[in-house]
Amino acid sequence: MKAVARTLLVALAISACRRGAVVDSAADRAAVDSALAQYRQAWLQGDTAKALGLISSDVRFLFPGEPDLRADAVHALFISEMATYRIPTLNLTRADFFVAGDHAVDIGTYEEIQIPKTGAPIHGTGRYMTVWRREAGGWRIWRFMINELPKPRSTP
Amino acid sequence: MSARLLFLTTAILAVTPLVAPAQVPADLQAAARTRIIAIAKADSATWDRLTSDSFTVFGVNNHVLTKAQRLAGLKQQTPIAPITPSYEHWQRAGNAFAHRYQIGNLMIHEVWAKERGAWRVASIQVTVVEPDSAVARHAIDNGNAAFLAALQRGDAADLASHYTDDAVLMVPGMPASVGRAGVTQGFTGFLTQFSITNARLATADVIISGYYLIERGAYSWTLHPKTGTGADIVDNGKYLTVWERQDDGSWKISRDISNSDRPGGM
Numbered sequence: 427m428k429a430v431a432r433t434l435l436v437a438l439a440i441s442a443c444r445r446g447a448v449v450d451s452a453a454d455r456a457a458v459d460s461a462l463a464q465y466r467q468a469w470l471q472g473d474t475a476k477a478l479g480l481i482s483s484d485v486r487f488l489f490p491g492e493p494d495l496r497a498d499a500v501h502a503l504f505i506s507e508m509a510t511y512r513i514p515t516l517n518l519t520r521a522d523f524f525v526a527g528d529h530a531v532d533i534g535t536y537e538e539i540q541i542p543k544t545g546a547p548i549h550g551t552g553r554y555m556t557v558w559r560r561e562a563g564g565w566r567i568w569r570f571m572i573n574e575l576p577k578p579r580s581t582p
Numbered sequence: 583m584s585a586r587l588l589f590l591t592t593a594i595l596a597v598t599p600l601v602a603p604a605q606v607p608a609d610l611q612a613a614a615r616t617r618i619i620a621i622a623k624a625d626s627a628t629w630d631r632l633t634s635d636s637f638t639v640f641g642v643n644n645h646v647l648t649k650a651q652r653l654a655g656l657k658q659q660t661p662i663a664p665i666t667p668s669y670e671h672w673q674r675a676g677n678a679f680a681h682r683y684q685i686g687n688l689m690i691h692e693v694w695a696k697e698r699g700a701w702r703v704a705s706i707q708v709t710v711v712e713p714d715s716a717v718a719r720h721a722i723d724n725g726n727a728a729f730l731a732a733l734q735r736g737d738a739a740d741l742a743s744h745y746t747d748d749a750v751l752m753v754p755g756m757p758a759s760v761g762r763a764g765v766t767q768g769f770t771g772f773l774t775q776f777s778i779t780n781a782r783l784a785t786a787d788v789i790i791s792g793y794y795l796i797e798r799g800a801y802s803w804t805l806h807p808k809t810g811t812g813a814d815i816v817d818n819g820k821y822l823t824v825w826e827r828q829d830d831g832s833w834k835i836s837r838d839i840s841n842s843d844r845p846g847g848m
Contacts, residue, residue, distance in 0.1 A: 486798060488820050490754065490841040494786075494798075521758075522750060522837070527792030531824055531837060533750065553752055555822055555839045557796055569798060571822045573754040573841040 451525040454565075458530045458558050461565045462518070469516050474508045481567045482559055488571035507540075511548075515539040518554075528560040529568065535575065551575055606672045606679065610694060613701040614681055618667065624659040634695070634702040641708050678704075687711050687793070713827060715790055721833045722797060722825060726783045733778050733803075738769035745835045746826055752839040776805040780816075795825040795833060801840065819843045 461480055468476035478501060487495040487503070495503060515538060522533040533555045540548040552572045559568035613632055620628035630653060637649040647655075667683035667690075674680075681692040691707040725744055732740035742765045745751065751759040751768055759768035781803040788797045802818035821840035825833040 488798075488822060488841065490819075491843065491845045493843055494820060525792075526794035526796070526824070527790075529789070529791040529794070529796060531794075531796075533752075533837065533839075553758070553839070555752070555837065557822070569796070569822055571820075571839050571841065573752060573839060576755055576757050 454525045454530060454560075455523060458523075458525075458532065458565050461558065462532070462556075465567070466516055466518065469508075469513050472508045472512065474504055477504055477508075482561060485567055486569050488569070490573055511540040511542055513538065513540055530558040530560075530565065532556040532558060536572070605674070607701075610679060610701045614692070614694065617703065619664050621656070622662050622664050624656055624661045626653055626656045629653070629656055631700075632702055634697050634704045637703060638705045639708065640705065684711070687713075713790055713831075718790055718795055718827075718833065719788060722785070722788060722795060725825075725833060725835075726785070730781045730783060733781050736773045736777060738766055738773050741769045742766035745838070746828075749835055750837050751835075752837075754841050775808060776815075777808060778803050778805060780804040783821075793827045794836070795827070797821075797823045797825060799823070817842055817844060 465477060465480045467473075468480065481497075481500060483497055485497050485500050487500050489495065517537045518534055519536075520532060520534040522531070524531055533553075535553050536551065538550045540550070542548070553575055554570065554572045556567055556571075557569035558565045616628060617632040619625075620632065633649055633652075635649060637652070639647040639652055641647065665685055667685055669689075670681075670683040672679055672681055678693060678695040681694055683690055687710055689709040689711050691709075693704045693706075694701050695704050696702075697704075729741060729744050732744075742762050745762055745765045747762050749760075749762060749765055751765050753759070753768065753772075756768065759765045781801070783799055783801050785797055785799045788795055798820070800818065800820050802816075805815040805817065807814075819840055819842035821838065823835055823839075824837040826836035827833055
């Protein structure tokens with residue numbers, strides 16, 4: 427029934443502006459994909475301002491090993507990370523995506539290589555869930571959580 | 583014209599009594615049913631035949647569509663399974679009828695009138711009926727309380743019953759558990775290793791978005807290994823949970839991810 431109602435609402439071409447209304451998810455998916463591509467490029471290019479422009483003012487980053495990061499801490503993190511590292515590799519593999527009203531849930535795995543100015547490259551992998559929010563001016567990251575993937579089994 | 587039609591729709595609904603289906607002309611009921619099916623099938627010819635040339639859709643947020651605009655959208659629509667409306671009512675006003683029904687969270691009001699000897703829809707008003715946020719929050723709180731109780735009882739089946747059939751549970755360091763069977767298996771494996779005490783969930787914020795509710799919160803618990811001599815693990819962390827409203831109005835967990843605040847994880 428939910429799918430029918432969603433389709434009907436889309437069919438009736440209800441305005442995308444109303445909070446909570448389900449709208450054209452194909453268009454929303456494309457818009458989120460575009461925002462995600464810009465966000466990824468911002469990290470690859472070390473463009474702090476661009477990356478910060480794609481997160482919500484009410485953002486929370488939920489990383490393992492530390493409490494929630496609020497918006498001010500996320501801003502500081504972006505500035506610090508981009509000043510400290512060059513990121514030549516950031517691969518995202520989406521496993522799941524759906525639009526929920528004015529939010530979109532994106533789940534997948536990531537692989538990242540960070541190269542510090544001195545020292546060995548850092549290779550990171552993990553699982554992510556991002557909640558994007560439709561805001562004035564476009565989709566922005568509202569919640570971002572990662573956790574650890576299973577450790578690969580060692581070969582005997 | 584649009585304002586007049588909206589006023590007409592509202593006025594008809596306000597001043598006319600409900601009529602039993604038996605008092606609604608059979609050809610009108612058939613036309614209404616045929617038109618709903620035509621929308622589902624993206625059958626633009628039938629829809630066109632049953633729709634007045636002066637037709638107007640009043641969507642949410644003052645979004646208005648003409649017949650030509652709506653027809654263009656219908657022609658691009660992918661057909662879906664036939665729709666069965668609920669809470670269906672008819673009201674008569676002179677030679678016109680108001681037809682009100684609900685599909686999912688959409689309340690739809692149609693005004694039907696005879697035009698050139700056949701029933702046609704003159705206007706439609708669509709309203710999105712959102713879940714009551716207080717009721718939803720209460721349901722989530724109750725769901726979390728029941729979840730904690732099942733966790734401390736070590737009842738994997740009960741824990742899994744809080745998840746949707748296509749849920750994805752992402753526990754740190756473990757493969758994702760997919761579907762209720764996968765979630766049951768995941769909890770069974772975990773609860774074979776540990777018994778749980780002092781479990782707490784603290785909701786930090788929730789937001790309802792369409793059929794979904796997104797909850798952010800913190801957890802704490804003590805894990806007691808069931809085998810070996812390992813010490814208890816006192817852990818705390820955070821979670822991000824997507825709840826999905828079910829057709830019966832209940833809420834179940836659709837996506838669930840968490841991590842530990844402890845450095846190095848669990």
